Amino acid sequence: MITSRDRNTELLLLSGSAAFILVAWRALDAAGFTMPASSARILTQFLASALLGHLGLRIVAPRAAGQPYAVVLLLCAIGLAFVTRLVPSVAQAQVNWISAGVLLMLASAAAASRYPVLRRYKYTAAFVAVLLLVATGLFGTTINGARLWFRIGGQTVQTTELIKLFLVVFIAGYLADMGGALAAPRLRFAGRTYSALPYVIPLLLTLLTAMAMIALLKDLGQIVLIIMLAMAMVYVATGRLVFVFGGVVLLGLSLVFGYLAFDHARTRIDVWLNPYADSAGAGYQTLQSVYAIHAGGITGEGLGLGDPQAIPIVSTDYVYSAIAEELGLAGALGVVLLYLLLLFAGLRVALSARDDFGRLLAACIALLLAIQAAVIIGGNLRLIPTTGITLPFVSYGGSSLVVNFMLVGLLLGISNQANQPQA
Amino acid sequence: MLSPRQFERRLGATGAVSLLGLAVFFGALAYWQVFRSDLGTDPKNPRVVNALEDPHRGRILDRDGNVLASSLADGSRHYTDASVAQVVGYLSSRYGSQGAELAFNDLLSGKAGTSWQAAFDAEFRRSAVRGLDVRLTIDPNIQAVAAKALGARKGAVVALDPRNGEVLAMVSVPTYDPAALNQNGEKLLTDPNSPLLNRATQGRYPPGSTFKMVTAASAFENNVITPDTTVTCPGEIVVDGFPISCNNVPQGTGTYPFRNAFAYSVNAIFAQVGVTLGWDRLTATAEKFGFDSSLPFTLDTAPTQLHAPGSKLTKPLLASTAFGQGELLATPLQMAVVAAAIANEGVLASPHLGYEALDGKSVVQKLDQPSNRRVIDTSVAHTLRDLMVAVVDDGQAAGTAIPGVKVAGKTGTAESGHGTSHAWFVAFAPAEKPVVVVAVVVENGGRGGEVASPIAGQILRAALGK
Numbered sequence: 066m067i068t069s070r071d072r073n074t075e076l077l078l079l080s081g082s083a084a085f086i087l088v089a090w091r092a093l094d095a096a097g098f099t100m101p102a103s104s105a106r107i108l109t110q111f112l113a114s115a116l117l118g119h120l121g122l123r124i125v126a127p128r129a130a131g132q133p134y135a136v137v138l139l140l141c142a143i144g145l146a147f148v149t150r151l152v153p154s155v156a157q158a159q160v161n162w163i164s165a166g167v168l169l170m171l172a173s174a175a176a177a178s179r180y181p182v183l184r185r186y187k188y189t190a191a192f193v194a195v196l197l198l199v200a201t202g203l204f205g206t207t208i209n210g211a212r213l214w215f216r217i218g219g220q221t222v223q224t225t226e227l228i229k230l231f232l233v234v235f236i237a238g239y240l241a242d243m244g245g246a247l248a249a250p251r252l253r254f255a256g257r258t259y260s261a262l263p264y265v266i267p268l269l270l271t272l273l274t275a276m277a278m279i280a281l282l283k284d285l286g287q288i289v290l291i292i293m294l295a296m297a298m299v300y301v302a303t304g305r306l307v308f309v310f311g312g313v314v315l316l317g318l319s320l321v322f323g324y325l326a327f328d329h330a331r332t333r334i335d336v337w338l339n340p341y342a343d344s345a346g347a348g349y350q351t352l353q354s355v356y357a358i359h360a361g362g363i364t365g366e367g368l369g370l371g372d373p374q375a376i377p378i379v380s381t382d383y384v385y386s387a388i389a390e391e392l393g394l395a396g397a398l399g400v401v402l403l404y405l406l407l408l409f410a411g412l413r414v415a416l417s418a419r420d421d422f423g424r425l426l427a428a429c430i431a432l433l434l435a436i437q438a439a440v441i442i443g444g445n446l447r448l449i450p451t452t453g454i455t456l457p458f459v460s461y462g463g464s465s466l467v468v469n470f471m472l473v474g475l476l477l478g479i480s481n482q483a484n485q486p487q488a
Numbered sequence: 489m490l491s492p493r494q495f496e497r498r499l500g501a502t503g504a505v506s507l508l509g510l511a512v513f514f515g516a517l518a519y520w521q522v523f524r525s526d527l528g529t530d531p532k533n534p535r536v537v538n539a540l541e542d543p544h545r546g547r548i549l550d551r552d553g554n555v556l557a558s559s560l561a562d563g564s565r566h567y568t569d570a571s572v573a574q575v576v577g578y579l580s581s582r583y584g585s586q587g588a589e590l591a592f593n594d595l596l597s598g599k600a601g602t603s604w605q606a607a608f609d610a611e612f613r614r615s616a617v618r619g620l621d622v623r624l625t626i627d628p629n630i631q632a633v634a635a636k637a638l639g640a641r642k643g644a645v646v647a648l649d650p651r652n653g654e655v656l657a658m659v660s661v662p663t664y665d666p667a668a669l670n671q672n673g674e675k676l677l678t679d680p681n682s683p684l685l686n687r688a689t690q691g692r693y694p695p696g697s698t699f700k701m702v703t704a705a706s707a708f709e710n711n712v713i714t715p716d717t718t719v720t721c722p723g724e725i726v727v728d729g730f731p732i733s734c735n736n737v738p739q740g741t742g743t744y745p746f747r748n749a750f751a752y753s754v755n756a757i758f759a760q761v762g763v764t765l766g767w768d769r770l771t772a773t774a775e776k777f778g779f780d781s782s783l784p785f786t787l788d789t790a791p792t793q794l795h796a797p798g799s800k801l802t803k804p805l806l807a808s809t810a811f812g813q814g815e816l817l818a819t820p821l822q823m824a825v826v827a828a829a830i831a832n833e834g835v836l837a838s839p840h841l842g843y844e845a846l847d848g849k850s851v852v853q854k855l856d857q858p859s860n861r862r863v864i865d866t867s868v869a870h871t872l873r874d875l876m877v878a879v880v881d882d883g884q885a886a887g888t889a890i891p892g893v894k895v896a897g898k899t900g901t902a903e904s905g906h907g908t909s910h911a912w913f914v915a916f917a918p919a920e921k922p923v924v925v926v927a928v929v930v931e932n933g934g935r936g937g938e939v940a941s942p943i944a945g946q947i948l949r950a951a952l953g954k
Contacts, residue, residue: 297502300498300501300502301495301498301499301502302490304494304497304498344532352532353534355520355524355527356527356530356532356533356534356535358517358520358521359520359521359524359527359528359533360528360533360535361521362521362522363521363522372534372535372538375534375535389517389520389521393521394517394518394521394522397517397521398513398514398517401510401513401514402510405506405507405510408503408506409503409506412499412502412503415495415499416492416495416496416499421490424490424495425490428499428502432502435506439509439513442513443513443516446513446516446517446520447516447520448512448516
């Protein structure tokens with residue numbers, strides 16, 4: 066084991082998550098909340114997993130930045146407290162997923178010591194992502210009206226979460242190769258100029274294929290997420306705002322297309338504009354979310370003392386509204402700040418990386434998590450239509466937790482490589 | 489190859505955009521959690537109904553501090569007086585929410601108006617939040633007299649103080665037992681007599697001749713006529729081929745000053761005045777009194793109307809509107825407001841039901857501060873008052889004369905479209921310095937001056953202590 070300043074910082078910051086989960090458990094108890102039978106085990110398992118992850122990082126990525134893991138664990142602590150409070154029966158499952166996520170994070174951090182290899186497999190990654198989507202479309206399991214899941218050994222896996230791993234590799238790898246070509250408006254070669262446009266085509270084609278597949282799987286939230294991520298990444302790689310503009314147009318077009326082509330998308334947009342039109346039907350969930358957020362006020366009703374269960378599917382899609390009700394503006398803004406911290410920590414890793422692929426991969430991971438959080442929080446706050454994607458590390462859901470932990474593992478691996486003493 | 493400097497600048501720009509996002513989220517949270525206070529009393533909000541089951545919910549009191557509603561230790565709500573059932577109201581997920589229980593839910597449940605100390609204790613010491621007590625402006629004596637006077641007859645009574653808009657009594661019959669709402673709510677909800685409806689604020693009736701107060705006010709303020717103008721009614725008056733009889737009252741036919749047309753309520757004369765005024769001027773005056781919209785009040789009020797939406801504005805419709813029929817619909821509260829504005833020298837003190845919020849014995853805040861709005865000129869108000877005094881002095885309103893007190897009133901006998909007419913009477917006293925306004929409507933009761941006016945008389949006497 067190597068002693069490192071980053072790891073010591075991490076340990077110090079981790080005490081925050083430990084304090085939070087202990088206080089949350091005490092608060093739920095004081096609120097007269099009936100804790101799940103295995104509440105002591107859940108608590109112990111969470112604390113043990115947190116410590117295990119920390120000790121593991123001392124071995125596999127001792128020089129990695131200290132903030133990302135600490136911030137992620139605090140988000141997990143908030144998520145576990147709210148999942149326990151909202152659906153006590155799945156609290157054990159949630160902490161199991163956190164434990165699994167921590168282990169897979171260590172694995173991916175360890176493997177990431179050879180991350181430059183991934184660059185070679187960018188097109189393979191894109192192919193696998195599309196293949197996974199096609200397979201889900203053909204053989205997948207339908208839950209809540211959307212076919213997004215795959216059943217493997219009695220366990221359902223959400224494909225649209227899984228493909229994010231492949232997508233970040235593709236986007237970062239592709240932009241690392243082609244970024245230079247895309248950055249110049251005109252290419253000069255042997256006295257002639259060529260348009261850069263053809264270089265965008267593979268990227269656009271892959272993204273459009275993935276989006277079309279996801280559209281068929283009816284997961285419109287993921288489409289918005291992918292467009293926004295691609296937009297931000299092309300800007301980061303090329304510095305050309307014209308691509309951002311193109312992304313905005315694409316986003317607008319896909320919204321219009323979704324509105325015209327998909328009934329459920331139209332319902333969501335109509336409900337977003339006027340939930341009162343069908344307050345007992347389609348608008349019910351949105352209205353309940355708004356009531357819950359309002360009830361929180363500045364300091365919240367207190368953990369376990371509100372009525373967030375009035376919102377249907379609260380533990381996955383509306384967990385942020387539940388946080389806003391019980392922890393108030395103070396707590397809900399705190400959660401936003403945590404994602405901002407995670408983004409900034411990720412961008413710092415990107416700055417420290419020594420190769421283009423590492424820089425772009427780190428930025429891509431940080432932006433993916435931040436944009437996903439922004440899209441779901443924006444939906445809960447009725448700034449945009451609701452999307453039904455998960456709040457990273459907080460919402461109940463195994464696939465999303467595990468995949469996000471693996472992404473953070475990759476980020477930490479890159480950071481560890483970047484901070485190696487120069488040979 | 490990325491230039492490190494450029495890359496750093498782009499990441500910096502990305503970070504700046506994300507800070508902008510933080511500001512947007514902060515704004516959205518503040519909007520929902522701090523500024524949208526209306527959501528806390530939205531009847532669709534399940535927290536509103538849950539608040540009723542809190543044993544620490546505040547009590548609802550009448551003006552003298554008598555308890556109208558209080559919570560027992562098991563969280564059930566106890567109500568004392570069925571005659572104020574629709575005013576006190578209820579919260580229910582199955583039957584909706586209404587009345588003071590809904591209007592003052594934030595105070596009663598302790599979500600608003602509590603002291604910093606109480607808020608701190610609730611937040612950090614987990615002590616139960618005690619709701620505030622809410623005192624209403626309802627006067628128990630006047631309320632009891634009004635309920636007894638109306639008896640079992642379907643209808644409504646509103647009594648208010650024209651000087652400050654405080655509602656002193658509000659009765660709606662038939663009423664119901666609020667304690668039994670959970671057992672027979674379904675039956676109450678589908679009862680054709682609508683016992684859950686607060687007829688005083690939500691019942692929409694043709695106002696009949698009580699509307700002549702508005703037509704006369706419009707005629708006076710537009711200098712179309714004076715009380716001394718000589719008018720003639722030959723037997724009937726024809727408006728665009730549509731005949732209107734002078735003989736809706738025995739004194740109708742002949743030549744007399746306009747004041748008699750008001751006192752005896754001659755329809756044909758008011759039809760003529762209305763046609764002279766035209767839709768624009770009559771509508772303008774009526775809207776100043778609050779017509780064509782929902783009257784702002786502590787409780788929800790039904791919108792009143794001069795004519796049905798989209799109706800063709802013909803002269804015959806104008807003529808019948810001017811004497812109070814046509815497609816006119818008004819709530820008893822609206823007609824009380826017309827009289828209150830006249831009584832208070834042309835200035836309307838907005839009607840309200842909340843008096844103050846109490847923490848134990850100490851007053852935490854005054855509720856529903858009235859706002860004053862001039863509706864008609866003082867001189868027009870005085871002229872109308874004198875005409876209304878003549879109605880009672882000439883014996884057109886049985887049972888309202890009080891020895892030693894001048895009473896001003898206006899009768900109404902409104903054709904209901906089915907069965908016997910609705911009986912109306914609107915009055916205030918003492919005429920020179922009014923302290924109470926009463927509006928009475930008895931559904932299918934018959935003549936206003938025979939059926940509704942004695943009820944109003946009893947309430948006036950109770951309010952004046954005579």
